[in-house]
Amino acid sequence: RTEEYIRQIALHDALTGLPNRALLDDRVSVAIEQQRRNNTGFALAMMDIDRFKHINDSMGHHIGDRLLKEFAERVKACLRPADTLARMGGDEFVLLLPDSDASGAEHVIERIRTALTPTINVGTQEVHITSSIGVSVFPHDGLNLHELLRCADVAMYWVKEHGRNGHKVFSREIDSGGADRLSLER
Numbered sequence: 293r294t295e296e297y298i299r300q301i302a303l304h305d306a307l308t309g310l311p312n313r314a315l316l317d318d319r320v321s322v323a324i325e326q327q328r329r330n331n332t333g334f335a336l337a338m339m340d341i342d343r344f345k346h347i348n349d350s351m352g353h354h355i356g357d358r359l360l361k362e363f364a365e366r367v368k369a370c371l372r373p374a375d376t377l378a379r380m381g382g383d384e385f386v387l388l389l390p391d392s393d394a395s396g397a398e399h400v401i402e403r404i405r406t407a408l409t410p411t412i413n414v415g416t417q418e419v420h421i422t423s424s425i426g427v428s429v430f431p432h433d434g435l436n437l438h439e440l441l442r443c444a445d446v447a448m449y450w451v452k453e454h455g456r457n458g459h460k461v462f463s464r465e466i467d468s469g470g471a472d473r474l475s476l477e478r
Contacts, residue, residue, distance in 0.1 A: 422457035
């Protein structure tokens with residue numbers, strides 16, 4: 293039991309019980325190996341809760357924690373057994389969709405957006421949450437977890453800059469502004 297407990301806390305998020313970055317890394321490695329053997333791709337989606345910091349700061353961390361748990365439960369209910377939802381930290385989550393492409397990811401995202409529509413009762417009031425989601429596809433957008441996360445992150449921030457509550461599949465066109473912004477900051 294002790295070994296099982298240690299493994300659980302080492303590979304899972306304490307608040308939501310979801311896989312953490314270490315377990316996600318392992319599952320992406322497995323997906324990459326399966327792709328090489330079976331020539332099937334997979335999609336990776338970076339998602340966060342829109343305006344979570346505002347909700348957390350104005351209503352309290354205990355409400356933020358309840359929202360995170362409810363968000364995780366609603367998203368998990370939309371997934372297949374082979375899919376992985378991992379919590380990266382804060383309100384940032386990553387979704388691994390094996391044997392999927394951009395079209396398959398968009399289908400899952402629509403189910404997620406529908407599942408997030410009902411308000412969440414947080415005691416004295418109800419809160420409506422939405423999510424900004426960026427998608428990258430292996431091997432088209434990257435050959436490892438780092439590259440895929442970067443591309444999904446770029447797509448997610450594109451959604452945030454264009455009104456939130458949506459999704460975007462990564463493309464090279466939306467990435468060009470990142471190098472320009474970095475150059476301008478320097």
